[in-house]
Amino acid sequence: MASGQGNRKGTAKKSYSRNTSSGKRKTTNSKSSRQSEPMDSAIKNEVILIGVFALAVFLFLCNFGIVGVFGDSISSMLFGLFGLTAYIAPVVLFLTVAFGISNRGNRIATRKLVAAVLLFLLVGMSCDLFAGAWTQDSLYNVKEIYERCSESKNGGGVIAGTLTFLSYHFLSMVGTVLMIIVLAVICLVILTEKSLVGSVRSSGQRVYERTKEDAYVRKERVQEKRAKQEQLRRTKEEERRLRAQESEDEKILRMDKKVTGVMLDTALMSKEEEKESAPSDDIHEITWTDFDTNDIKEVDVTVKNSGENVHAIDFDKIHITSAQQMDMFEEEEDEEEIHQEQVRASSDVIDPLRAADSVKKNDISQNMENMIKAQEKGGTKKYVFPPLRLLQKGAAKGTADSAAQLKETAMHLQQTLATFGVKVTITDISQGPAVTRYEMQPEQGVKVSRIVGLSDDIKLNLAATDIRIEAPIPGKAAVGIEVPNKENSAVSLRDLLESKEFKEFPSKLAFAVGKDIGGKTVVADIARMPHMLIAGATGSGKSVCINTLIMSILYKAHPDEVKLIMVDPKVVELSVYNGIPHLLIPVVTDPKKAAAALHWGVAEMTERYKQFADYNVRDLKGFNKAAEERRAKGEADVPAPMPQIVIIVDELADLMMVAPGEVEESICRLAQLARAAGIHLIIATQRPSVDVITGLIKANMPSRVAFAVSSGVDSRTILDMNGAEKLLGKGDMLFYPQGYPKPARIQGAFVSDKEVSDVVDYLKNQAIGNIYSEDVEEKIQNMGTASQGSAGAGEDGTGSSRDQYFVEAGKFIIDKDKASIGMLQRVFKVGFNRAARIMDQLCDAGVVGEEEGTKPRKVLMSMEEFEQLIEEEI
Secondary structure: OOOHHHHHHHHHHHHHHHHHHHHHHHHHHHHHHHHHHHHHHHHHHHHHHHHHHHHHHHHHHOOOOOOOOHHHHHHHHHHHHHHHHHHOOOHHHHHHHHHHHHHOOOHHHHHHHHHHHHHHHHHHHHHHHHHHHHHHHOOOHHHHHHHHHHHHOOOOOOHOOOOOHHHHHHHHHHHHHHHHHHHOOOOOOOHHOOHHHHHHOOOOOHHHHHHHHHHHHHHHHHHHHHHHHHHHHHHHHHHHHHHHHHHHHHHHHHHHHHOOOOOOOOOOOOOHHHHHHHHHHHHOOOOOHHHOOHHHHHOOOOOOOOOOOOOOOOHHHOOOHHHHHHHHHHHHHHHHHHHHHHHHOOOOOOOOOHHHHHHHHHHHHHHHHHHHHHHHHOOOOOOOOOOHHOOOOOOOOOOOOOOOHHHHHHHHHHHHHHHHOOOOEEEEEEEEEEEEEEEEEEEOOOHHHHHHHHHHHHHHHHOOOOOOOOOOOOOOOEEEEEEEEEOOOEEHHHHHOOHHHHOOOOOEHHHHHHHEOOEEEEEEHHOOOOEEEEEEEOOOOHHHHHHHHHHHHHHOOOOOOOOEEEEEOOOOOOHOOOOOOEEEEEEEHHHHHHHHHHHHHHHHHHHHHHHHHHHHHHHHHHHHHHHHHHHHOOEEEEEEEOOOEEEEEOOHHHHHHHHHHHHHHHHHHHHHHHHOOOEEEEEEEEOOOOOOOOOHHHOOOOOEEEEOOHHHHHHHHHOOOHHHOOOOOOOOEEEEOOOOOOOOEEEEEOOOOOHHHHHHHHHHOOOOOOOOOOOHHHHHHHHHHHHHHHHOOOOOOOOOOOOOOHHEEEEEEEOOOEEOOHHHHHHHHOOOOHHHHHHHHHHOOOOEOEOOOOOOOOOOOOOOHHHHHHHOOO
């Protein structure tokens, strides 16, 4: 058994080994066969190519008759089959076979082979048409076509000739030519894989871009030419102005000139004799401060045969600005010339004793006083706008980026976006004073959010300090990327005031804001805003913007048309404007008095609306017009025209720290109702936080200006959107007035402190007689005292430290038989804190009870008991 099993096991092992060895041999054979198949195929293809190449060379040589009799027979057959195209038939044969072998199994290659063969036949048909033999054939005869082409070596051969014959008899000559052209174009498109329409389109696009670039270059040349002409015109105007100014100064100096070295016993000579005898260095200018009253007594003289005294006036102490004053001085000069003529007519010597007796001691001072009074009387009738020469001109626009730099940046920007898979087309480039906006149109299917998300990558690739993406631009199907200029150009206030936009602006409250992203002058109307909030970090240009606004009003409106109330808790910003005729009261620097000024604005608004109701009009313009009509009819007691009032608060944060409730309430009431009354608010702050710019203030200030801020949170507080944190500072702003769909980026104008001082000094020296409104000052002072008393230990006249509304509030609560802080707020128009203090005082006096949660307080006194309490305290 064991031996049998052992035999079976040995047999099984042998059979298994045989099967294994046979399986290995089969696997090896299959692998070798698979490896040999591609090798055999490659060798086979190479042999075919070599054979076809040799055949093509042989057939090509046969066409030239250099291969003997056998070659001549082959050549005759080729010309019979293909005609004139027999010369290229060998080349077509080889290329077709080689292309087919190298692209075996490729459907596109198959289509190209068919197109190549068809194009070859079309060439043969064209040769047959040029030969003209088909016109002689009335019937189709293959043998005649073959023999003709073989002997003449012309035409298209049997194949092309047959196709030509059929096409001619069915389509005529025109149809055949048209068919050949169309099919040839189709074959070429298939072979080259290039669209004919796309080629035409691309060439047209290149022509369009080249034309657009040429137009842009021409436009730049025209602009440069216009800029040169404008600069030349300004230079000529400046030269004419300087010449006029010099002549005016010379005139004033002639009037100021006095003669020295004249004794009382000296005879006066004529002008000609004086010029000949006196050297030029004897005449010098003497001011009023060069001598005292004793010297004046010695020099007092009278002119013989003259009814008036000669008097001296120091013109250095009198500022000449208006046309009336100049006329007055010209009259005085004429009088002096008359006196000199009278002196020349008299040859007698002046007696010093008679001269000393006839002149009073106060003649000169009396004449000076009369002169000043005449000045003041004439100056109050007319307001002269300050000349633009007091402001500095802007520098020539030569530091801006060149067109080549802009194009280079645009190309770099386009390549950067293409790197991230965003294909765009640059449609326009707008260069501003500090920022250039590149307008681009993305391709179909590209989301705008993808471009916005690449802002940091764009900033990195452009090496820009910061960029801002406006997606999309309002009113355009494009996305704008704003990139800072490498070299900025400043915007001068004088350039804005000289612009056509500002000069032709109809409103008296015109505000020269600055220049937009395209370099255009932006002028806004404060009356249409109608209130504006200006916010930004320190040094971003906020104070300069306020100065620009004030200067725009000074150059546009008369003092009787626009009045200003300026609140400057920082003391140093707006105090320079003290003394200008537009100010209604001196610049307010006390925060507590500033809150009272806002209260006065609310009271003035209420009073104006009452007068509007009496005249049955809706706004300030209608009231002034109605008053003017009544005045023209001769009616009595007609009020004077009301001016527009602009209240400017330079720092809101300081006011909110002193009296937040009263300030917020006044601002909200003015912002809601004051537009039609002609009262407008301009509020500025450098701390754009929610505790300063509260929700109520922001909701009632529709127009806002944001300068550079430190974070997006501050930007959202000002504009309700991001963007201000990406501004560059130095006047770079986002201007968002009422009516704009999105904020506009504007470079604000710059006005220096010296320019402001020069304009203010000019206005002060006009002798208009600026007198602040004492009535308004008194009202504001009373309101400030009342607010201080209510804020601190406000006395009610009884000697006790109680609120002035204590008695009225007690009587009102007893009469209504209920007490709540909200009721006191509504009735007495006070803030929550003040109403709570009044309620606490009533509770301490025993008028009302203690708080009981949300329930109203209990009234504990009757009216008789409360009156008795008041009498006892008095």
